[in-house]
Amino acid sequence: MGFSWIGRVEEVSAPEWDAVLRRSARPSPFLSRRFLVPWATAFAAGRETMAFRWERGGGAAGFLFLCRRADGAGWELLGGERVADSLDAVVIAGQEREFWSGFLRESRGLLAGGSTLRLPNLVEGTPSLHLLPELCGRFGYSFRLEETDRSPLLSLPGDFGEYLERLGKKKRHELRRKLRRADDTVPGLSFRITPGGPELDRDLSSFLVLHRSSQSEKERFMDEGMERFFREIAGRFSEAGQLRLAFLSDGETDVASAFQLEWNGSLLLYNSGYDPQYRRISPGLVLLARCIEEAIGRGGREYDFLRGGERYKYDLGGVDRVVYRATVGLP
Incomplete structure (x- = not known):
């Protein structure tokens, strides 16, 4: 020793x-x-x-x-x-x-x-x-x-229906209402995951645009040096099969994105962004609900919202640490 x-x-x-x-x-x-x-x-x-x-x-x-x-x-x-x-x-x-x-x-x-x-x-x-x-x-x-x-951390059940039941009546009703409103307001709304490959550079650029546009604080955070860092770690985690870059799209443009890492049975929400023009449909929350559903479908154990006490994390079932x-x- x-x-x-x-x-x-x-x-x-x-x-x-x-x-x-x-x-x-x-x-x-x-x-x-x-x-x-x-x-x-x-x-x-x-x-x-x-x-x-x-x-x-x-x-x-x-x-x-x-x-x-x-x-x-x-x-x-x-x-x-x-x-x-x-x-x-x-x-x-x-x-x-x-x-x-x-x-x-x-x-x-x-x-x-x-x-x-x-x-x-x-x-x-x-x-x-x-x-x-x-x-x-x-x-x-x-x-x-x-x-x-x-x-906040969310333990994942075996199927999405059980997840919704665990949310409790009020949160479940509110999430279902927002999911319906998004689908009704923006026909053709779609969800996709980019794990890597030739689409990564294009989709990472889309994430960066959405991240910067969603809040002035995020725009200040994502300066040129931070962008280089995000691009570097995106490439490294993508090569290892651990990047899950998620998007909500209206059929022509991306309206929300989440930079996620898949690690040891957990899906981690590292950062996110959305187009403020679509704020009325709660695009960030709708996207994360789809990410949670996808994680459950892949047999994930946990959805880790990581640092920050934003309300949406608790609306989606996160438990404080x-x-x-x-x-x-x-x-």
Whole structure:
């Protein structure tokens, strides 16, 4: 059993990284090479990055991917707080206590001089939230936990009819009403999924237009650098068969789109957008209802709405999980 530092995230062994992630308690696409390597290129340029590698039984059993914070006040999990919806250490399930104990023993120098380690976007139930308060106390570190967001999750039943029944009378009635109104108002309304292939570049451009047009905040978010990042991860997840780019169309143009990732039996809603001219038919909600129906048809276990407490997520049956930011330091 040993601990070592790897200077750049790109230098981490791909087979080791993938193997440990597959065996972790809560595998996440935001902890994968397909997401974190492009993130480091797009958002950590000029900042120091490193990976803490833990070996056990002759092979890698855990990783912690870090980068210098932009404000220079310490370190944070690679992926940051803005675009990675679920972060943590990547550790084989059941070995998290040993991993964090080893990290805290070995990394006092990392946090010397007032530096802190910030762990954003820890979603309720992740092992670190349970272990770190106790272990930080044992090894002489300070630990602070802040609630930062919500991340609604929907468990999927075996068929769409059962899903509607689970919504309850009021939500079920309202969803059915909106689905009927959309079909009646826009004849020929259609749903499609683009997993990749030659249509990806065209359809990703359509998603970006809809995303930017739906809200001024989203237009500011999707600047040129963010667009390059989205295009890069779309290509990588598409190559792995894990991209589910969804659209609602009126027969001529796309009116709503959802950028989804398929991961470990779950479908994750990473981002979305719609044409405001079609606001009267609730195109975003109608599209997501079709996405949920499609996910059920494919045998999905969960629909993960990811961060954000927008009302539509609860209207579609999402159940709250709290998202936290932890900060570790030396007293």
